[in-house]
Ligand SMILES: Nc1ncnc2c1ncn2[C@@H]1O[C@H](COP(=O)(O)OP(=O)(O)O)[C@@H](O)[C@H]1O
């Protein structure tokens with residue numbers, strides 16, 4: 386790769402994980418080899434507008450990544466010349482042209498295939514999963530469907546539509562109580578960072594939890610409670626992905642909720658997780674299977690529960706896992722022998738390779 390490679394790092398975004406994305410972006414910007422890449426940034430505001438040349442650290446000072454001087458830009462839908470343009474008609478460096486987009490966005494509109502669809506339409510190479518991988522990974526209900534087809538073990542679950550529940554709650558409550566029992570977990574199907582998720586121990590709590598999750602999504606996933614350790618494995622690659630050593634989360638709270646994840650420092654990571662060799666191998670095989678089941682590319686973190694008798698359950702896949710220097714994903718690779726800077730490098734290469742592979746096809750008859 387030559388110095389002429391321009392990488393556009395995009396962060397922020399409209400999801401509840403806006404701030405997490407800013408912290409991840411800071412780490413990536415620090416780690417990218419600036420002598421080999423020409424790096425530009427775009428910050429997406431919480432309203433969904435894109436601004437050029439944003440410093441993600443700005444949020445810490447002023448509570449927002451943009452000010453009144455910020456230059457709004459947009460990705461041009463011109464497949465023959467992928468580029469950004471300024472909406473204020475100001476010239477962008479290198480006419481806004483670039484070689485690769487590195488989206489560091491979590492949750493809806495960033496990790497769910499939507500922005501990836503925009504990149505595809507503009508013929509822009511980018512890091513990470515495509516439309517299908519992102520959307521399957523984001524929707525916990527559809528994710529379970531493909532995991533199940535791949536033979537991956539999971540907690541028993543029931544999918545409930547908000548509209549069904551509003552029409553006739555009783556049979557749904559009855560089914561949850563008889564098939565899953567208490568405690569159970571109630572989750573909005575399409576979200577992340579534990580937002581809208583709760584654990585219910587009786588019917589009152591179950592009803593309140595369904596009401597809460599219904600504020601976030603039209604579709605909910607209710608799961609039986611799994612008593613086990615929380616183990617995570619990082620996956621890297623495109624069509625021949627590799628798995629890292631497993632890591633363990635020691636949550637400070639009853640479960641790994643939003644506060645435990647981002648607000649208090651009580652939760653600890655144990656890397657590598659102390660596990661039997663046989664369990665480690667199984668976890669790694671399952672992580673790769675999960676990655677391939679949703680057709681992810683580039684990177685993903687696959688999360689598991691492991692019970693005291695070594696039974697494994699896949700919990701979920703995250704196609705754009707937290708990427709700060711202290712996040713599980715980079716730490717797992719570091720422990721496996723790929724330090725942070727090299728990891729960023731590999732992701733860039735994987736993004737370029739995937740683009741080449743995708744374009745290498747016949748379009749007409
Ligand atoms: N079926 C379950 N049994 C036990 N704990 C669970 C279960 N589902 C979720 N949890 C707890 O809730 C946390 C968040 O759930 P998760 O499905 O990972 O949501 P998110 O996509 O928001 O990370 C998990 O890390 C775990 O601590």
Ligand SMILES: [Mg+2]
Nearest residue numbers: 578579688701
């Ligand atoms: Mg999770």
